[in-house]
Amino acid sequence: METMNTEITPIERVGLARHPQRPYTLDIIKNLFEDFVELHGDRRYADDPALVGGTATYHGLPVVVIGHQKGRDVNERRYRNFGMPKPEGYRKALRLMMMADKFNRPVITFIDTPGAYPGVDAEERGQAEAIAFNLREISKIKAPLITCVVGEGGSGGALAIGICDGLLMLENAVYSVISPEGCAAILWKSPTQSALAASRLKLTAFDLEGLGVVDVIIGESSENRVNDSEIYQAIDKQVHAMLLSLLGLSDAERRVLRFQRMRRLGEWSQSGI
Amino acid sequence: MSLFSRKKKNLEAVPAAERRVTTEGIFVKCPKCSTALFKRELEENFQVCHSCAHHFRLDARSRLAMLYDEGEYEELDAEVISCDPLGFVDTKPYPERLEQARRVSGLPEAIINGRGQVGGHLVFAGAMDFSFMGGSMGSAVGEKIARIIDRAIEYRGAVITFAASGGARMQEGTLSLMQMAKVCAGLAQLDEAKLPFISVLTDPTTGGVTASFASIGDVIIAEPKALIGFAGPRVIEQTIREKLPEDFQTSEFLMAHGMVDLVIDRRELRAMIINLLNFMMPSENILRLLDEDKEALPDTQ
Ligand SMILES: [Zn+2]
Numbered sequence: 001m002e003t004m005n006t007e008i009t010p011i012e013r014v015g016l017a018r019h020p021q022r023p024y025t026l027d028i029i030k031n032l033f034e035d036f037v038e039l040h041g042d043r044r045y046a047d048d049p050a051l052v053g054g055t056a057t058y059h060g061l062p063v064v065v066i067g068h069q070k071g072r073d074v075n076e077r078r079y080r081n082f083g084m085p086k087p088e089g090y091r092k093a094l095r096l097m098m099m100a101d102k103f104n105r106p107v108i109t110f111i112d113t114p115g116a117y118p119g120v121d122a123e124e125r126g127q128a129e130a131i132a133f134n135l136r137e138i139s140k141i142k143a144p145l146i147t148c149v150v151g152e153g154g155s156g157g158a159l160a161i162g163i164c165d166g167l168l169m170l171e172n173a174v175y176s177v178i179s180p181e182g183c184a185a186i187l188w189k190s191p192t193q194s195a196l197a198a199s200r201l202k203l204t205a206f207d208l209e210g211l212g213v214v215d216v217i218i219g220e221s222s223e224n225r226v227n228d229s230e231i232y233q234a235i236d237k238q239v240h241a242m243l244l245s246l247l248g249l250s251d252a253e254r255r256v257l258r259f260q261r262m263r264r265l266g267e268w269s270q271s272g273i
Numbered sequence: 274m275s276l277f278s279r280k281k282k283n284l285e286a287v288p289a290a291e292r293r294v295t296t297e298g299i300f301v302k303c304p305k306c307s308t309a310l311f312k313r314e315l316e317e318n319f320q321v322c323h324s325c326a327h328h329f330r331l332d333a334r335s336r337l338a339m340l341y342d343e344g345e346y347e348e349l350d351a352e353v354i355s356c357d358p359l360g361f362v363d364t365k366p367y368p369e370r371l372e373q374a375r376r377v378s379g380l381p382e383a384i385i386n387g388r389g390q391v392g393g394h395l396v397f398a399g400a401m402d403f404s405f406m407g408g409s410m411g412s413a414v415g416e417k418i419a420r421i422i423d424r425a426i427e428y429r430g431a432v433i434t435f436a437a438s439g440g441a442r443m444q445e446g447t448l449s450l451m452q453m454a455k456v457c458a459g460l461a462q463l464d465e466a467k468l469p470f471i472s473v474l475t476d477p478t479t480g481g482v483t484a485s486f487a488s489i490g491d492v493i494i495a496e497p498k499a500l501i502g503f504a505g506p507r508v509i510e511q512t513i514r515e516k517l518p519e520d521f522q523t524s525e526f527l528m529a530h531g532m533v534d535l536v537i538d539r540r541e542l543r544a545m546i547i548n549l550l551n552f553m554m555p556s557e558n559i560l561r562l563l564d565e566d567k568e569a570l571p572d573t574q
Contacts, residue, residue, distance in 0.1 A: 116484075118504030118512050123522060124530050128483035128503035135457035136464070136489055155441070155450060156484040156503075163454055177441045177450040177481070182508075187363035187443060201446045202359045211358065213447055262458045263419060265451040266412030267358035272351055273381045 008172070011195035013204050014180055016172040017151045018114075023231055025052055025067030025110045028150065031232040032239070033058050033065055041092060045125060048089030050081040050117070051161070053096045058108065059240055064100035066093050066161055067110030070151075083152075084117035087130035090160045094134050097141055106144040106243060109161045114179065116157030131160040138163040139262070144246035144254060146239060148218070149173045149205075165258050166242045167213065169205040170235070171220040175213070176203035212265060216242065303327050319539045328496050328539055330476060332378070333385035333402035336435050340398055340543060346389035349397075350420050354381050355413040359446050367444040370406065378405040383438070384414045386421050388430075392547030394554045395430035397421040401437040403477065408438035410482050411445040415452025418486060422459035431469040431550055432460075436487040440480020453485035460486060469553035471546060474501050474524065474533065492549055493533045494542065495524035501533075 008016070016022070029036050033056035040047040053066035070083035093109075100107045116127055138145065138161075147164035153175030169175065180198035184191055208214040218238050221228040246254060300309045306325035315322070319339060320329040331339075338344040354371075361367040375381065383405035387398045399421050401408045418434065425432045441449035463470055472490030474483075476499035483503050487493075495501060502522035510517060520526045524536045537545055 116503065118508045120509065120513060120517065120521065123502055123504065123509070126488070126530070126532050129488040129532055131484040131503070132453075132457060132486070132488040135454055135485060136461045139454070139458040139461045140465075153447075156453060156481055159450055159453060160484075163458075175447055175450075177446055178443055183443055197363075200359065200361055200363065201443070203447060208447055211446075211448060213451060259458055259462070262451070262455045265455055266415055266445070266448045267356055268411075268413040268416050269354050269356040270352050271354070273354055273375055 009195070010174075010198040010201075010204055010207075011180060013172050014152075014174050014198050017174045020070075020072050022112075022151050022172075023235075024072075025069050025112060025150070028067070028110055028232065028235060029056065029065055032236050033063075036065070039092075039096060042088040042095060044088065044091055046086075046088045048081075048085050048092060049079055050083050050113070051085040051089030051093055053093055055105075058106075058243070061243075062103070062105050064096050064105055064107045065109075066096055066107065067150075068113040068158075068161075070112060081117060083113045084115060084154075085113065085157060085160075086117050086119070086122045087125040087127050090116075090130040090134050093161045094137055097138055097143075097145075101141045101143050104143060106146065106246070107141070108239060108243070109145070109147045109164070111147060111149040111153050111158045111162055111173075111175070112151030113154045113157050114152055115154035116160065131156045134160045135163060139258065142251040142255065144243065145258070146242050146246065148235065148239060149175050149214075150235070153203075154179065163258075163262075165246050165254055165261070166215050168216045168218055168235075168238050168242060169208065169214045170218045170231070171205055173205060174198075174203040175205075175208055176201050211267075321539050326497065326538060328476065328498070330403055330437070331539075332404065333380060333400035333435075336400040337385060337387040337398055339539075340400075340433065340435075340546070341387065341389040341391055341396070342393070346387035346398075349386040349388050349424075350417050351381050351385075353413050353417050353420070355411050355442075355445075357444075358412065358448055359444070361444040361446070363444070370444065374404075374406045378402055380405050382413050382417065383408050383410070383442075384417050386417050388424070391431075391433070391543070392550055394547075394550045395428060396433055396550070397425045397428075397430050398433040398435070400435040401482070403437040403439075406442065407440075408436075408482070409440060409442035409449075410438060410452050410485075411442035411449050412452060414442070415449075415455050418452075418456045419459045422456070422463050425468055426462060426466045429466075429468065429555065431471065431554060432463060433471045433473065433546065434486060434490075435473045435475055436478040436482050437475045438478055438480070438482035438487075440482055450481065453481050456486045457489065460489060469550065471549060473542070473546075474527075475499055477501070479503065479505060479522075488532070491553065492535070494535045494537055494545065495527060495533045496539055496542075497524055497536055499524045501527055 036056040038054040071077035071080040145164040148168040183197040184193040305327035308324040
């Protein structure tokens with residue numbers, strides 16, 4: 001686990017991140033958490049099976065755990081809407097985070113989505129508003145927030161549950177503003193340029209650590225890149241360490257650091273034109 | 274060097290898309306109703322067709338001039354511009370695209386920040402410009418929005434944004450995405466400072482800009498018939514494989530679905546904003562009236 005594989009190309013990582021045998025949120029919850037109670041619905045419109053969450057015990061500590069959920073067979077994939085949440089999914093996630101805040105419990109989120117669902121009904125119910133509202137409101141939460149990108153980090157649909165104090169990322173996960181296919185179609189006007197787009201977008205864990213977006217990379221086995229049995233231990237080790245370090249800070253300290261963390265992201269020039 | 278550079282009223286500029294037409298001759302043809310419009314009259318009419326009320330796209334500086342009292346404002350943060358954090362090259366290197374955008378738009382970045390008075394209230398405004406790389410939000414745009422929010426908190430002013438954007442700037446990858454978090458975190462602090470944020474949505478506002486600051490104003494105002502949405506219409510059509518409703522993702526569609534407070538003609542926009550700021554901004558006048566009322570109350574002890 002110590003020697004991370006930097007030989008894999010970005011487009012290969014995209015393939016690994018999307019692989020149907022990768023650990024999904026409910027697999028991780030089953031392996032890392034106890035007493036999980038899945039809670040449902042946004043109290044506004046519906047329950048969204050593409051985004052799951054609930055209460056659980058983590059190393060003896062009560063927490064709220066939330067994540068995107070994909071399906072493995074045809075029926076489950078359709079049921080989970082390929083892991084693409086609608087506004088009700090994001091509103092449910094925020095509701096659960098606010099409950100965590102009320103009881104002063106940490107929140108752990110797992111990201112694995114191609115993106116927020118692009119559909120007429122999602123637009124009608126305010127997909128953009130649901131994401132934006134989460135970005136603002138989650139940043140106000142006092143409880144510790146940990147996010148782990150485990151598969152596909154698909155743009156705003158990923159970020160909407162990804163405001164955090166510490167961002168972890170699996171070695172073979174990706175996190176991007178747009179899919180390589182979408183980027184190739186727009187900028188190169190050619191779907192055959194996806195591999196090039198994937199490399200230019202700097203969407204791997206290593207790239208994003210360099211850009212200051214990712215705090216910790218969770219190494220994966222180089223033999224079995226898809227469903228490595230040690231992967232759960234590796235996630236557990238890093239999430240737990242992050243949680244302990246965040247619990248060592250006061251609510252006020254964490255909030256200051258969280259705002260500073262977001263405020264400094266990005267690179268710009270101060271020189272004018 | 275002064276901190277702020279002074280900008281005078283500037284109603285001359287028009288978006289690049291229409292520039293070629295408008296600078297040739299004295300007439301502009303309305304793309305909606307084909308009426309020939311006097312260029313001068315169109316400018317005096319806030320770039321709105323007097324025949325069919327079609328709203329022409331506006332450049333960022335004209336937008337700010339229309340907002341502020343006497344059209345006067347100080348431009349802020351002009352020195353904050355995009356760099357190339359990823360070394361991004363598609364069919365052209367990103368720095369070349371930036372150069373081209375600066376040339377075409379005549380602007381340093383896809384948003385222009387201003388500071389001035391609106392109805393006598395201190396307002397920090399950011400106006401996006403679609404002619405600068407589709408008004409896309411990269412690190413510099415995010416930083417500029419974060420700075421007007423910071424200043425509004427420091428000087429107890431209001432924030433007003435005019436969105437005009439195709440979304441996040443792909444050439445800055447995940448750093449663009451993170452600007453959504455950055456500006457929304459700033460707005461969380463503005464909330465806690467009890468200061469106003471009015472978001473004006475103009476044609477077009479989509480993607481990562483819609484899914485961040487633009488959709489969470491205390492009050493959200495849309496210009497008539499603007500394209501506003503999260504996912505692009507083509508992406509949705511490909512996903513659902515059917516034709517989209519006629520007025521889908523227009524201002525009026527959002528209004529019907531409860532996503533905006535008001536759809537307002539540009540010619541009435543400033544008056545409406547002043548009306549709202551009178552409600553939102555801390556006012557000595559209101560405090561005095563409350564004191565007078567308190568004195569007028571009968572003693573209930
Ligand atoms: Zn007309």
